[in-house]
Amino acid sequence: MHEMGIALQIIDIAKSSIPENLKGVPVETVHVQVGKLSAVVPRSLSFCFDIAVKETSLEGAKLDIKEMPVTLKCSKCENIWTIDTPIFECEKCHHTKIEMLSGRELDIISIELAQDDP
DSSP, X not given: OTHHHHHHHHHHHHHHHSOGGGXXXXXXXXXXXXEXXXXXXXXXHHHHHHHHTTTSTTTTOEEEEEEEOEEEXXXXXXXXXXXXXXXXXXXXXXXXXXXXXXXXXXXXXXXXXXXXXX
């Protein structure tokens, strides 16, 4: 299950991304984007994250996963569309030279910290 390794990397990146003056502020949520073709199972990643954050400075943090669709662009007619099935052919002109615009990403988008009560 490579999702555990990914969860550990997300935790390391999140911890190192917090500015020094905010190191003691609890992390509430880590927001990530996962492409449908990234070979990552969102439920498995979430499960592994929940286990991996225990006894770290991110303990209690949640992982918010936004699954990104596979979006393609035809190089001939410039049509842009999303797919749910592995058919890599322009739905408009049936040309097969296409560019993948999204669907392979695995990105940390933001890290939400707890707010201080006034």
